[in-house]
Amino acid sequence: MSGNIQADGSITAAGKGEVCIASATKNAQFRKLKNIPANTICFDCPNVRPTWASVTYGVFLCLDCSASHRQMGVHITFVRSLDLDEWTQRQIDAMRIGGNDNAKKFFRKHGCTDLKTKTDKKYTSKAAVAYRAELAKLVEAEAVKRGEGVGAPAEGGASSLLDNADAIMKKSVADEARTKLDAARANGGASSASTLQ
Numbered sequence: 001m002s003g004n005i006q007a008d009g010s011i012t013a014a015g016k017g018e019v020c021i022a023s024a025t026k027n028a029q030f031r032k033l034k035n036i037p038a039n040t041i042c043f044d045c046p047n048v049r050p051t052w053a054s055v056t057y058g059v060f061l062c063l064d065c066s067a068s069h070r071q072m073g074v075h076i077t078f079v080r081s082l083d084l085d086e087w088t089q090r091q092i093d094a095m096r097i098g099g100n101d102n103a104k105k106f107f108r109k110h111g112c113t114d115l116k117t118k119t120d121k122k123y124t125s126k127a128a129v130a131y132r133a134e135l136a137k138l139v140e141a142e143a144v145k146r147g148e149g150v151g152a153p154a155e156g157g158a159s160s161l162l163d164n165a166d167a168i169m170k171k172s173v174a175d176e177a178r179t180k181l182d183a184a185r186a187n188g189g190a191s192s193a194s195t196l197q
Contacts, residue, residue: 018088018090019088020086020087020088021086021087021088021089021092023086026086026087026092029092029096030082030092030095033060033092033095033096033099034049034060034082036099036100036101038099038100038101038104039060039099039100039101040060041060041100042060042061042062042065043057043059043060043061043065043100043103043104044059044061044062044065044068044119045062045064045065047062047064047065049062050062050065050082051063051081051082051083052065052066052069052079052080052081052082053066053079053080053082053095054066054069054077054078054079055078055079055080055091055094055095056076056077056078056094056132056135057077057098057103057123057128057131057132057135058094058095058096058097058098058099058102058103058135059098059099059100059103060082060095060099060100061079065119066079066081068119069119069123072119072120072123072124076123076124077123089143089146089148090139090140090142090143090148093139093142093143094135094136094139097135097138097139097142098135103131106127106131107122107127107128107131110125110126110127110130111125111127112125112127130168133168134168138160
């Protein structure tokens with residue numbers, strides 16, 4: 001077993017103090033998730049029957065691609081074995097709310113058309129940051145619904161993941177454009193700024 005064994009016998013995952021769910025419960029939830037067609041192929045390559053996952057992005061990965069994710073570091077992507085590791089309900093919620101199909105749709109919409117290569121660039125992009133943030137917010141909302149989290153439950157699910165992450169991207173692009181315009185106005189005067197508008 002992975003994780004830390006507490007005084008009461010419960011197991012915590014990855015040092016965050018969250019209690020892992022029973023293996024039978026974990027396995028039953030993963031059986032359903034692994035039967036979704038998009039989740040039967042590694043998100044980063046064409047290998048079938050992935051046995052690893054990036055909890056950060058809610059995507060299923062093969063063993064080889066999980067090694068690439070580990071090299072990127074846990075600040076970018078946190079990987080777990082579907083079979084060997086113990087999981088918390090929040091981690092499984094990330095897989096259920098995310099999934100390979102949602103991630104594929106979002107990344108493609110935001111310019112990452114070659115999903116099977118250049119993983120470093122893909123997972124450090126602005127789109128990845130927006131997707132990761134929105135997925136984390138929806139996972140926290142699920143925890144609140146169960147009485148585990150802090151705050152009010154959010155409405156929606158997978159479709160709002162894509163919609164909300166899109167909104168984050170649009171705001172980011174608008175903020176960046178506004179910053180560039182302000183800098184141009186400050187540096188070049190009113191005549192330079194008017195040519196940017």
